[in-house]
Amino acid sequence: MEIKDKIKQAALRSGRLPEDILLLAVTKTIDTDRIQEAVEAGLTSLGENKVQEILNKYETMGENVKWHLIGHLQTNKVKYIIDKVELIHSVESLKLAEEIEKRAAAKNIIMPILIEVNIAQEDSKFGLHPSEVENFIRNISTMQHICIKGLMTVAPFVENPEENRYYFRQLRELLVDINEKKIDNVHMDILSMGMTGDYEVAIEEGATIVRVGTGIFGKRLYPEKVNK
Numbered sequence: 001m002e003i004k005d006k007i008k009q010a011a012l013r014s015g016r017l018p019e020d021i022l023l024l025a026v027t028k029t030i031d032t033d034r035i036q037e038a039v040e041a042g043l044t045s046l047g048e049n050k051v052q053e054i055l056n057k058y059e060t061m062g063e064n065v066k067w068h069l070i071g072h073l074q075t076n077k078v079k080y081i082i083d084k085v086e087l088i089h090s091v092e093s094l095k096l097a098e099e100i101e102k103r104a105a106a107k108n109i110i111m112p113i114l115i116e117v118n119i120a121q122e123d124s125k126f127g128l129h130p131s132e133v134e135n136f137i138r139n140i141s142t143m144q145h146i147c148i149k150g151l152m153t154v155a156p157f158v159e160n161p162e163e164n165r166y167y168f169r170q171l172r173e174l175l176v177d178i179n180e181k182k183i184d185n186v187h188m189d190i191l192s193m194g195m196t197g198d199y200e201v202a203i204e205e206g207a208t209i210v211r212v213g214t215g216i217f218g219k220r221l222y223p224e225k226v227n228k
């Protein structure tokens, strides 16, 4: 697959191991037949930005895939996915972290999460302001059924991926800085950053998960009546 090859080249260019980078196939709006083809081609980690889409596809896709929630998560929907996803990428409020803690405790599991950072400080984006991240992590680090694995960002939409290099670097520096504070229970090693347009640059700057939809499945067709 072309993308796998590009990931490998970007890793090698930056002195990294290709196997340290997870290609997350973003399957929003894609039906399960087409997802199945991707799974057969070796893509078994799947990302969705809506809880309902995971629930719709969960049974059909079965046990051989791992789901990641990558989009904004409403507190009242945590209960539906708490034991169905491998990683929640989009934690950005205390209220949400508390709900995940509560639901994970009830299931007796430890939920791996990433903190979403609005690294370019865009009004339109979810995520914490970079300056808030350390305190937020300190506040939730004592929750026993949450494991903070790293940081995630949705970078600006740009024509030239080089324009995002600075933001990817900043997210990595933030992760390194926070790790150096040696907060109890906190050692982060995941950086979820880079999408179809900029995943190679993201890898060069340290991404360990790249979230690619269009590059795998082609342009998304949004039907007029979307089943939300």
Ligand SMILES: *Cc1c(COP(=O)(O)O)cnc(C)c1O
Residues within 6 Å of the ligand: 026, 028, 049, 070, 071, 154, 195, 196, 197, 211, 212, 213, 214, 215
């Ligand atoms: C849709 C989406 C992606 C994938 O976007 P592409 O440009 O199609 O690769 C990645 N991350 C998030 C959070 C998304 O919602």
